Amino acid sequence: MAGEAPELSAQERAGRAFPVSWDQFHRDCRALTWRLNEVGPFHAVIAITRGGLVPAAIVARELGVRVIDTVCIASYDHDKQGELQVLKGISEQAMKLGGGTGKGLLIVDDLVDTGKTGRLVREMLPDAHFATVYAKPKGRPLVDTFITEVSQDTWIFFPWDTALSYHPPLRDGAA
């Protein structure tokens, strides 16, 4: 309707930007693995797709875990969160490895923000260990192990979602 302010996306509401390079992400995943190594061993890694796939690959490689499963959840359409949809659940085989409750399983995601995604997966695997690379305050209580906390009003830009581009000089009004 005319005159109505357009709804702001989560990214626009965030205000602050936290861009992460591939190098930085790899280092942060390795740091996460150092911590997880003290908690394991784990029978399998469960990646929350799609964002959890990259950290899950790095963490599984470092921990020597070769059984990797996915739980496929869609919520953000680019940067607006809608209803959570489970597109694919955890496999029967992985469920069995976790004794039905997730014991000895490691859930990996790139971040927790509101915590909605993490909460849903925790309900599926209440005894699993939940690790993310980054955490915002609202989602933080859900995570067992993470590396870096950023403020709730920060939007994290991951390397697989971004590309190098020209940035105008500060004197020309660049932020």
Ligand SMILES: O=P(O)(O)OC[C@H]1O[C@H](OP(=O)(O)OP(=O)(O)O)[C@H](O)[C@@H]1O
């Ligand atoms: O704590 P929450 O507020 O639930 O947000 C965190 C989730 O949001 C992002 O996934 P997204 O739904 O954007 O899908 P993607 O992993 O396929 O990019 C991110 O990878 C987490 O899974």
Ligand SMILES: O=c1[nH]c(=O)c2nc[nH]c2[nH]1
């Ligand atoms: O790329 C992303 N950055 C974020 O900060 C975020 N929060 C939820 N979903 C997100 N995706």
Ligand SMILES: [Mg+2]
């Ligand atoms: Mg995700």
